[in-house]
Amino acid sequence: MSDVVSTGSTTRVSLTVNGVRHDLDLPARRLLSDALRHDLRLTGTHVGCEHGVCGACTVLVDGAPMRSCLLFAVSLDGAEITTVEGCRSADGGMGPVQQAFHECHALQCGFCTPGFITTITAFLDDNPAPTRDEAREAVSGNLCRCTGYVNIVSAVERAAELRREPTP
């Protein structure tokens, strides 16, 4: 049987966000970005353009980066979501990509940063030792109005190094 939900009511969605399972009753029109920010109060995910162009809202869905502003939460029943809050290290400190951004001064206002952190985290899983060109290509779908990107590309390389270093 199909799952029909009327416009006035809500539908039950189960999402695992940063390892924690949430059962939410959401209106069908709720974007994943808003479900994260408003319903789960995970405001690390930023919303810039809200039509898929800027990349600020990028989260990982079952490990793959996607624009959370272009997804209806109801469509993702059963999915595993990782937001920037989930990109920290196991001890709760900064994760390697976050640490690299800090060291390389890869952010200024920080608005675009969550989208870069998630995108780069997934990229380095697939390509642990990228060239500078590959690093540039990896972040080409994310817009930053402040930095000019040079330090962000350096941070991709630094994050790759940090991930290779044994944790002390």
Next chain:
Amino acid sequence: MKPPAFTYHRPATVQEAVQLLDAHAGEGAKVLAGGQSLVPLMSMRLAAPGHLVDINHVAGLDTVEVTSTGVRVGALARHSRVEHDAAAFAALPLLRQALGQVAHPTIRNRGTTVGSLVHGDPAAEMTAVLAVLDGEVELVGPHGSRSVGAADFFVGPMETEHADAEVAVAATFRRPPAGTGSAFVELARRHGDYAMCGVAALVTVDADLAVTGARVGLISVGAGPVVVDLGPAVSGSGGGVDTPRARELVDAAIDPEDDIHATATYRRHLAHVLTERAVAQAHEAARGTRRSAA
């Protein structure tokens, strides 16, 4: 920038999806595939479907099959899945050559190849790929199923030959003859944007490396993908493709328009230049297929 309210349906089978689309056709029911075109249109309030039939949970549509005739891509195969499929690349390198230029990887992780065909944006790379390879789209509706060839499928800008209650279940990209090389070349204002012009090219050479055929499919210079047979520009003597003649053939087929991204004149210029580049690359690739076969 919030999408308007709609009634959500999550069918488990194609038949159920078709029934739902049929039952709510009067209220503007639409299929939700990757949502990478539909959600922004809804957020910008350019579309307000009363019902969305979400096919993301329909079993059996997430397929990429390589057959003797071509590559059949199911409705839930994301662009990235098709792009990275090794067997599909071996059979039809043009798929990966074009998909690498469709939006950004993040969009390709969710957007479907079949969805981009149904959406029918005249700037969508895969429309030209389907058209130049003479492929077809399989549709299932309340009255059964049918296949529509690319020549009939693309009707106009954002308009394709499918009824409101039909689900496109797959598209098949047909294999060109042996000895064919391919290339996809485009120019966009920013990396990952829709192109101002793009060209998919196929060049076929025989065992003596003489060119026997050439075809291009262009985007962003017409109401839909424009296929041009460059046969008349192929010199029979084993040379290549006659560039001035190819230009004339392209010129006669395209009908670019001015918009905020580029003037019609500039798009026409791009069609010439990019055709030349794409044909040269495809020609080189065609020689390569013969060399590796030898």
